Amino acid sequence: MARSENSRALFAAAALAGFCLPAQAAIIGTCTIMIGASGTMKSNPAINIFGSKQAGGSSAGATITANSTLCSILNLLDCYSVSAPAPIAFTSAPSGGDTNVTFATVFRLDGSGVDIPGSSPQRVTNGTHTIQVDLTATKSPGIFPAGNYQGTVTVRCE
Numbered sequence: 001m002a003r004s005e006n007s008r009a010l011f012a013a014a015a016l017a018g019f020c021l022p023a024q025a026a027i028i029g030t031c032t033i034m035i036g037a038s039g040t041m042k043s044n045p046a047i048n049i050f051g052s053k054q055a056g057g058s059s060a061g062a063t064i065t066a067n068s069t070l071c072s073i074l075n076l077l078d079c080y081s082v083s084a085p086a087p088i089a090f091t092s093a094p095s096g097g098d099t100n101v102t103f104a105t106v107f108r109l110d111g112s113g114v115d116i117p118g119s120s121p122q123r124v125t126n127g128t129h130t131i132q133v134d135l136t137a138t139k140s141p142g143i144f145p146a147g148n149y150q151g152t153v154t155v156r157c158e
Helices: 002-019 069-073
Strands: 029-035 049-051 060-068 080-083 101-109 122-124 127-139
Touching (some): 029 069, 060 080, 080 101
Antiparallel strands (some): 029 060, 049 127, 080 122
8 A cells, every 4th residue: 555655655756846847848838830932042252151131132930920828927037039040951952052052041020130140040029020041151261153043041940
């Protein structure tokens, strides 16, 4: 009989420990990303940089709608964060197009002119936010071979 009581006590302790987790460990809500305009990357005159910030290029855009119950109830304790980390390669490129290439992204929230590094999560409050994303690919050494290139940046809301 003592063994049964110890099992119940151990179960009760384990259940109690589960209730002691910090409130910010779980987000209750949703974060929706609606993809808008695709960006356009253009090359620099030396053909060693492709980027949406080059002359003739354009940023990609999306709309983010965050809705976290805990963010509302706990006064921004547990809101969503947005980031747009750089890819590790082009989605498509001609032969040799990915060799010796580094990628970088920046993004801007809600029309701000301030570039935020893509891998730096930024907290967003409940509501709708716009994001503009720029991708830059730099080939060093060398130049990009002729052909069609496509890059994809994943916008995250976590």
